Amino acid sequence: MKLVVQVKLLPTPDQASALLATLHACNRAATWIAQVAFEQNTKDRNGLQKLVYAEVKATFGLSAQPTVRVIKKVVDTYAALAAAVKARRLGPSSCQRHRKAVSSPVGFRPHAAQPFDDRCLSWQFRARTVSIWTVEGRMKGVKYTGSADQLNTLSRCRRGESDLVQRDGKWYLIATCETPEPEVYAPSDWIGVDRGIVNLATTSEGTNYQGRRLTRYRRWQARKRAELQRKQTRSATRRLARRSEQEHRHATHMNHRISKEIVSVAQRTGRGIAVEELDGIRDRVRLHGDQRGIHSSWPFHQLGAHLAYKACQAGVPFLEVDARHTSQRCPRCGHTERANRLDRDRFVCRRCGLAGPADHVAGVNVRNRARSAWAFVTMPVPSAA
Structure with missing residues (x-):
């Protein structure tokens, strides 16, 4: 089964400044990509990547793999919006909330979470540090902390992407973990x-x-x-x-x-x-x-x-x-x-x-x-x- 484990980052002031600049750059790029996807009516990953990849790298200062992740974030957001509309979670088509959601491109807050894959973020579990890509270059030795259970689960079961999040001036990494599911027993009642x-x-x-x-x-x-x-x-x-x-x-x-x-x-x-x-x-x-x-x-x-x-x-x-x-x-x-x-x-x-x-x-x-x-x-x- 999939679980998420949240650990707290302990960056220095210089590291925190680089992380903040990275979040801002990624979310500015995501907002621009979302507008292009809306205007061109291109919501699939391959088609959108052909349209925006080169310009995003040149304009927003992102390297290759972060650019791909930002494009994927936009595609996933539009997919989630389409699923919400199909399930009528935004109300009927006559509802103001529904019309507002489908009549304009999605936007991303400057501090919105940004996903990083293993090419952009690596974990050093024994040292309790991470190495993460930023707009100022690869930043190594960023410390993190968490409870004993969280750290144990993270070191044993981490798989896939991790999200960088800033909340109330504090920094967190939210990692996806896959733990083995125990066999479900036949209930007596x-x-x-x-x-x-x-x-x-x-x-x-x-x-x-x-x-x-x-x-x-x-x-x-x-x-x-x-x-x-x-x-x-x-x-x-x-x-x-x-x-x-x-x-x-x-x-x-x-x-x-x-x-x-x-x-x-x-x-x-x-x-x-x-x-x-x-x-x-x-x-x-x-x-x-x-x-x-x-x-x-x-x-x-x-x-x-x-x-x-x-x-x-x-x-x-x-x-x-x-x-x-x-x-x-x-x-x-x-x-x-x-x-x-x-x-x-x-x-x-x-x-x-x-x-x-x-x-x-x-x-x-x-x-x-x-x-x-x-x-x-x-x-x-x-x-x-």
Whole structure:
């Protein structure tokens, strides 16, 4: 399986200046290439490289291999945009967001990440240094650091490209690593996980990971953010950026903790993990104005991603099942009706009278659907007569 490992670079002031000039040059070139690709309607790598290769080398001061990587970055960006349009993640064609995305060339921020392959970047794992190409020449002996687990994974499993990133004045390398996948065992049963806003996760066993603390924290952050935005000073802008990073790290930490505990329970008991498939939920759900901020910052997708990759690392089976009516269907008699859900917290079946917390009922329905899906997948194929 593929993982990314982020290590922190420790450049000297002169090295940091060279890295910054490199990022700026690469992203200026990428913006120009993206404009040519848009005007010429050439988005394939070979065709675009024939159009721009010589001029990029002459104009932006890039050598051969970095020029190729910048062109590839532009091609990948347009491919990602086309995939987003096809999957309707930008809304219908009449949507302003959709029209804006397809009617102009993509642009790259001066500090946007830049990928480097093994010709442009080499690692010296024992010395904990890297040698990296810059616009000022090859720069050797740039130190890096990270946790013991990160450094061990990096030295054993690094493959492919590494991205140079500047964030809040600090430098990072994000490397792709390929680790062997453990064999996935046949589950004895499933743990259904219902994700939500008030309760971040509720399992079919009734374990509830409440999000009230996170909600209070985010409301407090929103109030502080509004106060700083009203000031409109440089200091307020810097503090806003720091608060945004703090909030993101806080939510990520909670999702890591919840997913780690669920995967640990599943592995210890020999069960699999099932979650609802929530792709496109932002387009399906209509919210009041005061709910949009909470919904847009809802970390359910990140929680699902953490569950998926931690389960894969541990060899735990992982399934996504149909999310329709999981909170309105009775797991005992199968009766499905909107009126079964009395309010956000309570479920009472109108036919058989089964009652309980609505999120717990949804988790049980997710588990039951995983049982059915797994039984269908593992059903023996009848032999031909």
